[in-house]
Amino acid sequence: MDLTLLLLSIASVVTTIIAVVLLVVVLRRLGRHRRELSALKSESAARAEAHENPDDGEDAEAADRLRRIAVVLNPSKFEGTDDFRRRISEVVERVEGAEVEFYETTIDDPGRGQTQRAVADGADLVMAAGGDGTVRMVASVLAGTDTRMGIIPSGTGNLLARNVDIPLEDPAAAMVAALTGTDHQVDVGWLRYGDSPAAAQSAPKQIFLVIAGFGADAEMIGYTDPRMKKRIGWVAYVFGGVRTILGRSVDVVVELPDRTRHAHKARTVLLGNVGKLPGGFVLMPDATIDNGRLEVVVAGWRGAAGFSQVATQVINPKLVPKVGPKLSTMERYLTTGIRVTTAKAQPVQLDGDTDIEATHLIATVDPGVLRLRVPESTEPSRA
Secondary structure, eight states: HHHHHHHHHHHHHHHHHHHHHHHHHHHHHHHHHHHHHHHHHHHHHHHHHOOOOOOHHHHHHHOOOOOOEEEEOOOSSSSOOHHHHHHHHHHHHTTTEEEEEEEEEOOSSSSSHHHHHHHHHHEEEEEEEEEEHHHHHHHHHHHHHSEEEEEESSOOOOOOHTTTTSSSSSSSHHHHHHSSEEEEEEEEEEEESSSSSHHHHHSOOOOESEEEEEEEHHHHHHSSSSSHHHGGGGGHHHHGGGGGGTTTEEEEEEEEESEEEEEEEEEEEESSSSSOOOGOSSOOOOOTTSSSOOOEEEEEEOOOHHHHHHHHHHHHOOOOOOOOOEEEEEEEEEEEEEEEEEEEEEEEETHHHHHHEEEEEEEEEEEEEEEEETTTOGGGGGG
């Protein structure tokens, strides 16, 4: 009987999550269509004004003109790279009249070397064309430089692109958004990890732009079937997450810059530079891309019922269990840095990339070091 109730609880949680996800997807698409119409109206008005006052701003426009554009292309993320190159080249020629060069990633070099070559070749805008991994590699080179970065998203997560309203399913539209968009100085997060304090302290920094995670969220990503991701997109993570519901919480200690230490029983620790998830869920409302802070969420739960309490708070942070047993915990911190320690090694993910385990994490944020091209209508500080 207990097993039957448990299975029914899990089925109920999964069904509820999927229903909410589908509803949010519909609402998000309606909202996107409204924003696109608004952007078209604004662009038409701007062109009319420019026609009436042709001399206004000509000098500033010439000084800011893009002359050489590089596209760091992950060929595994696009079907028909020749067609992709042709479409992007046509858009650049038609809209900007700039040179465009393509640099394909490889298994051995997923984007860093190509970005370095693009910068050396004089690119003033480097487009990351691929998934979140490609975006991370390009950003790791451009952070701290004056070279602009844009995104042509492809893949399942596309987390940064979602958070700054870059078109997700149309490479040409994403290229237009970069060419006609505005520059915004955004924060990046850095993570070091290891199996001891000394190992984490001496480890090389790894960049993350949206969310790094420790525990159940990394397990969920690891459990998700790649074939299912290709068929149904990010919703596949919901099914991958079912296997993480019944895991055990572990002892976790977080240390803040003021040297205070806080002990928790947790299934996951999330470090957010931006808090919006696929489907429009806002996991971290205080994580914005330009506030110089990370929002940290430490969550623990017991069984399917406890997980349902956490999921409810993710959907609506104001909702907390008021009746029945409290089977979950969720603590939040807004900080410039954090150290996380646990006695048992946990899987780690950075913007959806996961293939490592660690017992010690050190996270920091670099304020405003990445010059990101975002659509003109985007307000990154609210992302």
